Amino acid sequence: MAELLGVAVLGAGHMGADHIRRLDQLVSGARVAAVADPDLDRAKDAVAGLDGVTVHADPLAALDAPGVEAVLIASPGPAHEEPLLAAFERGLPVLCEKPMVPDSTGALRVVEAEAGLGRRLAQIGFMRRYDAEYRRLKSLLDGGGLGRPLMLHCTHRNVSSPPGFTSAMLINSSVSHEIDAARWLLGQELTAVTVLRPRPSSDAPEGLLDPQLVLFETDGGALVDVEVFVNCGFGYQVRCEAVCERGSARIGEDRTMLVTSAGGAREEVAQDYLVRFADAYDREVQAWVDATRQGRVTGPSAWDGYASSVVAEAGVRALESGGRTAVELAPRPDLYADLSR
Amino acid sequence: MAELLGVAVLGAGHMGADHIRRLDQLVSGARVAAVADPDLDRAKDAVAGLDGVTVHADPLAALDAPGVEAVLIASPGPAHEEPLLAAFERGLPVLCEKPMVPDSTGALRVVEAEAGLGRRLAQIGFMRRYDAEYRRLKSLLDGGGLGRPLMLHCTHRNVSSPPGFTSAMLINSSVSHEIDAARWLLGQELTAVTVLRPRPSSDAPEGLLDPQLVLFETDGGALVDVEVFVNCGFGYQVRCEAVCERGSARIGEDRTMLVTSAGGAREEVAQDYLVRFADAYDREVQAWVDATRQGRVTGPSAWDGYASSVVAEAGVRALESGGRTAVELAPRPDLYADLSR
Amino acid sequence: MAELLGVAVLGAGHMGADHIRRLDQLVSGARVAAVADPDLDRAKDAVAGLDGVTVHADPLAALDAPGVEAVLIASPGPAHEEPLLAAFERGLPVLCEKPMVPDSTGALRVVEAEAGLGRRLAQIGFMRRYDAEYRRLKSLLDGGGLGRPLMLHCTHRNVSSPPGFTSAMLINSSVSHEIDAARWLLGQELTAVTVLRPRPSSDAPEGLLDPQLVLFETDGGALVDVEVFVNCGFGYQVRCEAVCERGSARIGEDRTMLVTSAGGAREEVAQDYLVRFADAYDREVQAWVDATRQGRVTGPSAWDGYASSVVAEAGVRALESGGRTAVELAPRPDLYADLSR
Amino acid sequence: MAELLGVAVLGAGHMGADHIRRLDQLVSGARVAAVADPDLDRAKDAVAGLDGVTVHADPLAALDAPGVEAVLIASPGPAHEEPLLAAFERGLPVLCEKPMVPDSTGALRVVEAEAGLGRRLAQIGFMRRYDAEYRRLKSLLDGGGLGRPLMLHCTHRNVSSPPGFTSAMLINSSVSHEIDAARWLLGQELTAVTVLRPRPSSDAPEGLLDPQLVLFETDGGALVDVEVFVNCGFGYQVRCEAVCERGSARIGEDRTMLVTSAGGAREEVAQDYLVRFADAYDREVQAWVDATRQGRVTGPSAWDGYASSVVAEAGVRALESGGRTAVELAPRPDLYADLSR
Known part of the structure; x- marks a missing residue:
């Protein structure tokens, strides 16, 4: 297993930068191959000192960058649906931070797209399952x-x-x-x-x-x-x-x-x-890299992401109605x- | 303070017998002066070996027994209202086990009777306040x-x-x-x-x-x-x-x-x-004896007993209605x- | 068991005053009958408000005071031997604070005196045994x-x-x-x-x-x-x-x-x-009063007091010698x- | 930092096999380049499925194998001195399991050899420092x-x-x-x-x-x-x-x-x-790999290994003498x- 898994990281904010550091310094078997962020300077800062990484403003360009074999989505929730569907089209395994897709209608589209493939590609970032x-x-x-x-x-x-x-x-x-x-x-x-x-x-x-x-x-x-x-x-x-x-x-x-x-x-x-669940994040990403390198998809699914969105929407209505x-x-x-x- | 407070204990079941033992063996400054229970044999058993105690089937007779200066009510809840009101008439301080009076209408009568006296005589047995x-x-x-x-x-x-x-x-x-x-x-x-x-x-x-x-x-x-x-x-x-x-x-x-x-x-x-709150019961009764000997009434009041009954009744209705x-x-x-x- | 055990308390300092309060307010079945302290004012202060207590400068006078049936020794350790032996002569049960007798030679004299009686009269105040x-x-x-x-x-x-x-x-x-x-x-x-x-x-x-x-x-x-x-x-x-x-x-x-x-x-x-072991002190004294009223002697013995003195002396020598x-x-x-x- | 550090692992027993797994699957930035064990079959088993690893009976041959840039010594303690000195000669950084060298005379030779170089090359495997x-x-x-x-x-x-x-x-x-x-x-x-x-x-x-x-x-x-x-x-x-x-x-x-x-x-x-200190082992090896890739040596030193041997020898004499x-x-x-x- 000498080859390192090439990962495109979408989003170079707080969470994205943390995942880039994790992939580079802690996780065995993976490397950052591409990074995308609308703020190109932020993307460049996040990968300063790393070799062999391309930097993009457009997430889809990062998916198509050389050496990209898997995708880690750490951009804001409303930006998740498009790259998820794009990854499905390309057959790329994805680790997508929560919320998968904040509105349940969009979340259901992701579920249906993956179900249409007949096989799982997405793991959703509910890291407590790795604590x-x-x-x-x-x-x-x-x-x-x-x-x-x-x-x-x-x-x-x-x-x-x-x-x-x-x-x-x-x-x-x-x-x-x-x-x-x-x-x-x-x-x-x-x-x-x-x-x-x-x-x-x-x-x-x-x-x-x-x-x-x-x-x-x-x-x-x-x-x-x-x-x-x-x-x-x-x-x-x-x-x-x-x-x-x-x-x-x-x-x-x-x-x-x-x-x-x-x-x-x-x-x-x-x-x-990030302190309380530091180990959980490390284990989550390592488990994803390990499974991906073996051609498997495990962990929380797109359905879990969808169900979470539906329940959260009902919760917000309950908050408003009091009932x-x-x-x-x-x-x-x-x-x-x-x-x- | 050489004189021991003479206490009439109403009820000689599990709880009453425990209070009799407590007054006799643990609490300083009090003695059991009378005991009442419809089951006279049970009452006699509960005070076996104690001197100077009269035994009664009728709680009111125990209130009027020689040497009785205070009352501890440990009979079943529905039997509490009558001796509470009788104690008020006689000006006797009372420690009444919970529930003070299970139905809130009766509980309110007790509150009104005591309020009519213009001074407190009753302490209700919410022993957690002494834990x-x-x-x-x-x-x-x-x-x-x-x-x-x-x-x-x-x-x-x-x-x-x-x-x-x-x-x-x-x-x-x-x-x-x-x-x-x-x-x-x-x-x-x-x-x-x-x-x-x-x-x-x-x-x-x-x-x-x-x-x-x-x-x-x-x-x-x-x-x-x-x-x-x-x-x-x-x-x-x-x-x-x-x-x-x-x-x-x-x-x-x-x-x-x-x-x-x-x-x-x-x-x-x-x-x-009785294990978890053994100390609380001991402290509760000791505090009641101490206050009574000094002519004071402290601790949970008849109002607390009443409010508890009202809330519990509402809780039972909520259980039934689901709302x-x-x-x-x-x-x-x-x-x-x-x-x- | 209506009669209260009359106790002579020797020593009205910090510990003695605490025991007087305990006997008066917390312990069931006992009363302070006499108190002795070289400082008569301190002795009087310690029993202020209590009825039927005689006050003495001489501990032996307290042992002979009216109503005294048992002795609690709370004076400084070096003053313990004399009243212990005097209590043995009078057949009085004793609760003696630790150290029973600080020097082991004196402690052995107490052991031998009690052993000579052929029955135990002394309980030593190692209160941890009641924690x-x-x-x-x-x-x-x-x-x-x-x-x-x-x-x-x-x-x-x-x-x-x-x-x-x-x-x-x-x-x-x-x-x-x-x-x-x-x-x-x-x-x-x-x-x-x-x-x-x-x-x-x-x-x-x-x-x-x-x-x-x-x-x-x-x-x-x-x-x-x-x-x-x-x-x-x-x-x-x-x-x-x-x-x-x-x-x-x-x-x-x-x-x-x-x-x-x-x-x-x-x-x-x-x-x-006194906070950590408050309950232990209460239980110790209550257990002593209960046993005494039943004519029994239990708890740590004069031998325990003696052995403790011998070991402590060896410890002090070990501290000095380093070996x-x-x-x-x-x-x-x-x-x-x-x-x- | 795309290049992985090539590590020779000496010893393929319980501990060596665990370190091989750790370097391969958990630690970021390193790979197993060579393994040595007198039992060649055991060595082969320990690296089954790994690419680019050479297998040796002689530890010094492993040090000289292609791609070896650092050494992890996990053979029995008495076998440590020779490869430690050989690594010093070759200027190779070493992580050496404890005991560095069990007898203090040999341990001192290691200290003197490293001190003679004027710079540290060895880190000793006291993993609790990483817990x-x-x-x-x-x-x-x-x-x-x-x-x-x-x-x-x-x-x-x-x-x-x-x-x-x-x-x-x-x-x-x-x-x-x-x-x-x-x-x-x-x-x-x-x-x-x-x-x-x-x-x-x-x-x-x-x-x-x-x-x-x-x-x-x-x-x-x-x-x-x-x-x-x-x-x-x-x-x-x-x-x-x-x-x-x-x-x-x-x-x-x-x-x-x-x-x-x-x-x-x-x-x-x-x-x-291995359960209690699993994280400590992971952190220890990761820290060693990180430092080595940056040309630094940190952590417990050969002196720590030597001092530990001297104290342990004194402890064994104290056990025998009782003094x-x-x-x-x-x-x-x-x-x-x-x-x-």
Whole structure:
């Protein structure tokens, strides 16, 4: 396996630049072959010092650049549909950052295009599935020793929200991770959503409904509750407790070095998702490179990306209406039969 | 303070017998002066070996027995109203186990009778207010260092439910503790309740809706969610996380001796509320005896007992309807002005 | 059991006053009948507001005061021998604070006097034996499920040492608790001691060898190491890990409410032994009162007090010499046959 | 940086095969160019499926194979000296597994040879320096916020010892990790060692002195105690608590998913060092590849390998003699001036 997989990276912003660094310095078996960004200077900066990389303003040009064998899409969500469909046409494997396609109509077009090919090409960037703790929980639930899962209690907290973050984004940007994680952990589709809104924190920007308590029902009769609080002020915390018939399991506790000094016994809390999930991103991209080099496609599918978009849209409607909102999914193509991979 | 407070204990069942033992063997400054139970043999058994105790079938006779200066009511809830009113007539301080009076109409009569006296005589047995961890949390919230509380996440689990336990009792017997604890911790009244019902555990008795997720709204704009699961199979767990504007605090983690052996690192989980809250019961009764001997009445009031009954009734209606149910309280008499004692 | 046990308390300093409060307000079944202190004003202050207490400068006068049925000795260690022997002469049960008698020659005289009576009258105040965590550990070790104990790792830390605290006192005052706890947990005698001295903390008073690492060997082949650090600056920490053939068990971790806020996840550390072991003191005195009223003597014996003094003396010699020092105990009278009560 | 670093791996046993897999599949920027093992079949098996690798029985032949730019030595310790000196002659950077050279005389020859070159070529495989928790602790100690370190309490436990494991190997194989970690964390040399031997566990093989308590003194006046217990039966545990003047810090607690079910709250314990330190090995080799490609040598030095051998030899003598044994190091060449890298 001496040949390195040539990857075109679309998007050279925060996330794209991080993936370029990861492909170059951490991941075994791949190299950056092309990069595309409307801001050409940013694209050039992101690949400074790398050899054999072509730089493009047009994502499709990057797909067609010399040496490109696979695509990593890290541009903003609304820009994903076109290169996904283009990659399908070219038969190129794709790792596409979440959200796959933010609006569910576009997401369904991607599902239908891939289903039309009759084989998977896309892996969606739900990196929690590659986190060691989430995998341990998944494995425990699948093992069945605790019986059927009845409830998931989830927490999703950020230090502060970036400028322009809206109440809807608590659901379609933040909680979208829990939407995928819940579907994957349970192997069930989400069927309804309700959003409860306590009086907002006075530390949240004016007008932002933060925190929220988001409640999902599933087609297996389970309940999922998510506290999402993006201006909690103290850290990045992602926790999940699965309550089963004969036991419960918790992940995501803050567990680092225990320091005892004046003021008590103290453990650091991660400040940023790139810290908390750094290993998950590394494993995700390595797994994608490994599978791609072996001609396989694994991991979260375009259907997972589509379902996540539909649920998030229902969540935003539920936030607005204050009531319970049903989730309506299109029929699932056979290509995506197995939900609990 | 050489004289011991003479206490009439009403009810000699599980709880009554435990309080008799506590008054005799653990609590300083009190003695059991009389005991009443319709089952006279049970009453006699409960005070075997104690001197100077009279035994009665009729609770009111126990109130009038020689040496009785205070009353501890530990009979079944529906039997509480009569002796409460009788104690008020006699000016006797009362410690009344929860529920004060299960139906809110009767509970309101007790409130009005005490308010008519113009002074408090009753303390209601919400013993969590005397638990060291709950007090620490209350003190932290009152200190204000974490800002305003936004949400409480609560867990209430039992190994298994006793025979005859109904779906409504998950709310009016189990969650009633969280109802009081939430009101006390937040210093706010609960204004609405919604009950979500996942598919029941297959280990729960046929027909029992177990677990449930109970959601309360408060007049201060906070949210309280309670997982109640009375056939969890593994232990008695009562946890609470308060999420505030600038931090969160958790109590009720399982924390005993850490044993590491084949199978992993392990900590025992309490099996029974009398184990988990043994100290709280001791402190509650000691505090009541101490206050009574000094002519004072402290702790949870008849209003707290009334409000708990009203909220629990609304919760049972919400369980049946599946929808959000408003809580309607009578006007609060001035006697009970301060909710956050 | 209506009659309260009349107790003479010797010593009205910090510890004596605390025991007076405990007997009066917390312990069931006892009352303070007499108090003695060379400083009569201090004695009077300590019993202000209590009825039926006589106040004495002479401890022996307190033993003979009206209503005295038992004695609690809380005066300084060197003053213990005389009232212990006097109590034995009068057949009075005694609870004697540690050290029973600081010099081992005097301690042996107490052992011999009690052994001469042919029955136990003294309980020594090693209160850790009444701490819930220590009892859990003792019970686990006695159960044998983890096999034979091989090592105990102990930590004993204080915020700061009081004025006049000497290097020897780290052993004969602080570590004396671990000496008794190790003997009790293991049911073995300590046979040798070595003291290692790292370079002292710059926060320790000039000339104080603080911290120290004290190593004990036992007649059962176990090892006990104790870190003693009395100017650690941050809290009062007493921990113990028992390493057995098939597992280990730890107690004394800092475990209170978990508060997460800017700066990390934090738990309070107790600042004072009266906080950490408040319950142990309460249980100790209650157990002594209960046993005494039933005509029994239980708990740590005069032999335990003697053995502790001998080991502590050997420890101080080991500190001075830098080498391994053997512990030489007198033959154990039959009265004290069972070490592992 | 398109060119991959060509590495010769010496030794194709358990550890060598693991490093070959790591270089091929996980590490970015390197490839296996040659492999040597006296057992040629084993060497061939270890590189099955890899392109461009030559296979050798003689390690020096592997050093001279085409494309070899660096060497990773994973053969048994006694076979390390020759290829280390040969790599120095050829100017090849080396990553050498621990022990660098087991006997201190040979180790000193390696130090002198490298010092003679006037520049570092060797990095020694003390992988704990690359473990995230150890690095956090090192960074905390170096920051100085807790004051000067006074003691390290270390635990090193294995499920069971492999066949042929001797009492001396508890020190020179197991504790050698703590020897390096202590030197690195403290930035101090170890000056004396004492070994205490409790009665062995009955689960240890006949004649094996297991567990042991190993005590080190340092030239900075700190103390290091290590419990080493290689037949603890339950897991692989490596813990370290640093006690400083103004606080303590602990790493290596067992912290995974918390599962609560019948029997209590439970966390898994790692069973194997390749699990506990998998990330550390990955980071170590990646760091070595990265530095080598940039023409730099970092990480633990030949001096660290030498000092570790000297201290381990003193430890084995201390185990045999039962007494305190001084550690005598040769003068440190200037090349290794900075101990606290």
